[in-house]
């Protein structure tokens with residue numbers, strides 16, 4: 579496998595989609611550039627070719643992301659071996675000119691949905707998600723609505739990238755996913771979305787004591803989905819633009835080991851707080867996370883990385899060339 583520069587320039591373009599503000603993105607970009615340099619170094623190309631390589635990195639996130647912090651955190655020159663650009667906007671649609679990217683990276687982003695599935699907000703629909711904020715412990719229609727939204731979103735992402743990535747270009751994705759066996763079928767494993775069940779029941783407890791109305795909780799749902807690995811594989815393999823070069827679960831044993839309940843709760847608070855504030859207002863946030871911490875303490879297995887089965891799926895896709903498939 580190799581990456582071919584385009585035109586007369588020895589330029590390699592890399593995009594990190596959903597990069598946030600650092601430092602993870604800088605660590606990943608450094609590793610990607612070193613790997614590409616190594617690939618060239620060990621190839622049969624003349625030394626002059628790889629010695630003159632230049633890298634341009636596009637850092638993408640939503641327009642609301644703090645790009646100033648990202649830019650302030652950039653490794654300073656001369657330590658930085660690339661030219662940096664910020665690209666604001668949703669990666670569900672086109673962000674770059676046609677066939678302009680050699681390597682795309684995106685980590686811990688694709689489990690975020692573009693919106694809450696429509697049917698689960700509709701009282702007249704069998705998928706209405708009353709009294710919960712996610713699909714665990716919900717009627718099967720709720721889970722199906724989440725799965726359908728995930729499929730639609732992943733397909734939009736792949737279709738947009740199919741336009742932008744050059745033939746034989748690579749895309750490396752890390753996608754938080756769920757094991758294929760449902761938690762309910764195997765009491766040794768806890769489905770990663772059970773965490774949201776505890777958060778949802780904390781909100782319902784607050785509604786019961788009059789801190790907010792039940793309707794307010796009913797109209798709040800989290801736009802995230804941990805796809806079962808099998809479902810993800812089917813979507814990726816059905817895609818006509820990319821071939822699946824590698825797909826494996828990363829070993830997270832140490833990654834998700836958290837020392838105590840407060841660290842565990844703050845990991846989720848960092849990610850969920852803005853969404854909760856937007857819907858319920860800032861005043862309830864401290865009490866909500868205190869109640870959530872109490873529920874975690876009552877169910878400590880949820881903090882055990884051997885039981886809480888988040889699968890971090892690593893997927894390497896290669897853009898098919900014109901000769902192989904549809905461009």
Ligand SMILES: C[S@@+](CC[C@H](N)C(=O)[O-])C[C@H]1O[C@@H](n2cnc3c(N)ncnc32)[C@H](O)[C@@H]1O
Pocket residue numbers: 595596597598599602603638639640643667668669670684685686687690
């Ligand atoms: C959990 S963070 C991961 C950040 C970084 N990739 C990392 O590995 O540390 C998820 C990021 O994805 C971004 N994101 C979610 N949906 C997005 C979209 N449709 N377009 C661009 N960025 C998105 C969020 O704004 C957030 O910065």
